[in-house]
Amino acid sequence: MKWFKLVSILGVLPVCLIMVSCQHDPFIGPNMLPDPPVSGMCDPDSVYFQNQILPILVSNCTESGCHNLQDRKEGVVLDSYQNLLATVEDATNNDFEKNKLIRAILDSDPDDRMPPAPNAALSTAQIDLIKRWVSQGALNNACDENFGGCDPTDAKYSSLIQPLIQAKCLGCHSGNNPQGGVKLSNYTEIKAYALNGKLYSSITRSSSWMPLGGAKLDECSLQRIQAWIQLGAPEN
Numbered sequence: 001m002k003w004f005k006l007v008s009i010l011g012v013l014p015v016c017l018i019m020v021s022c023q024h025d026p027f028i029g030p031n032m033l034p035d036p037p038v039s040g041m042c043d044p045d046s047v048y049f050q051n052q053i054l055p056i057l058v059s060n061c062t063e064s065g066c067h068n069l070q071d072r073k074e075g076v077v078l079d080s081y082q083n084l085l086a087t088v089e090d091a092t093n094n095d096f097e098k099n100k101l102i103r104a105i106l107d108s109d110p111d112d113r114m115p116p117a118p119n120a121a122l123s124t125a126q127i128d129l130i131k132r133w134v135s136q137g138a139l140n141n142a143c144d145e146n147f148g149g150c151d152p153t154d155a156k157y158s159s160l161i162q163p164l165i166q167a168k169c170l171g172c173h174s175g176n177n178p179q180g181g182v183k184l185s186n187y188t189e190i191k192a193y194a195l196n197g198k199l200y201s202s203i204t205r206s207s208s209w210m211p212l213g214g215a216k217l218d219e220c221s222l223q224r225i226q227a228w229i230q231l232g233a234p235e236n
């Protein structure tokens, strides 16, 4: 029965090798670490990639034809921390002269600047935030904006809706050529989409939700937005 043992060992060997080689996929490097869990209180002195930087990149850089996974303009993809590091040279370099991300958003030629004309440049506040994030180590960090519990009734236009839309939607939904023909640049425009039901349905779709290409809004934000809409979308 020796031949039987030999055959079974030889038969099992390749399967073992395949399993071992799958466990050590050579293409998964340190850049491919998973995103951190959203936990812990937000420290106002820290800048958080997942909460503050990624939404700026998604809203201003990943629209159709630009730096999303499908179009990969100039090979650059800005839809995640991992892809930012893999496709933008020196994106974490604290020397801003070398950092290609900082250089692109500051370029004085409007055609080379990102986002390029006719899009508006990032605001000074957004640029400062990105610089501070790099200075603090360009970490893939996240914090829980609803730490300590969710109060769905705490939903005002001025403190919730306007800042959220500015951070996560305006890059695609403003200017002369807004995505999907949808403009959300002022209260009147936002109110119209709030009251026709499309604002809420767009952020709660099961696929291609808004912000397009970004993380789904957290459950608490969804509840607060819904509460504000149910009040008649007041300018409070």
Ligand code: HEC
Pocket: 058, 059, 060, 062, 063, 064, 165, 168, 169, 170, 171, 172, 173, 179, 180, 181, 182, 193, 198, 199, 201, 202, 203, 208, 210, 211, 212, 213
């Ligand atoms: C990367 C670009 C991008 C970002 C960021 C983005 N959108 Fe959109 N949005 C689109 C595109 C493209 C369409 C049209 C296609 C579609 O409906 O999916 C659209 C359509 C919409 C519509 C119309 C949906 C309908 O039913 O007709 C609404 C409302 C909307 N977006 C709201 C938002 C809100 C709110 C945010 C932020 C939370 C946001 N979008 C962020 C690209 C974007």
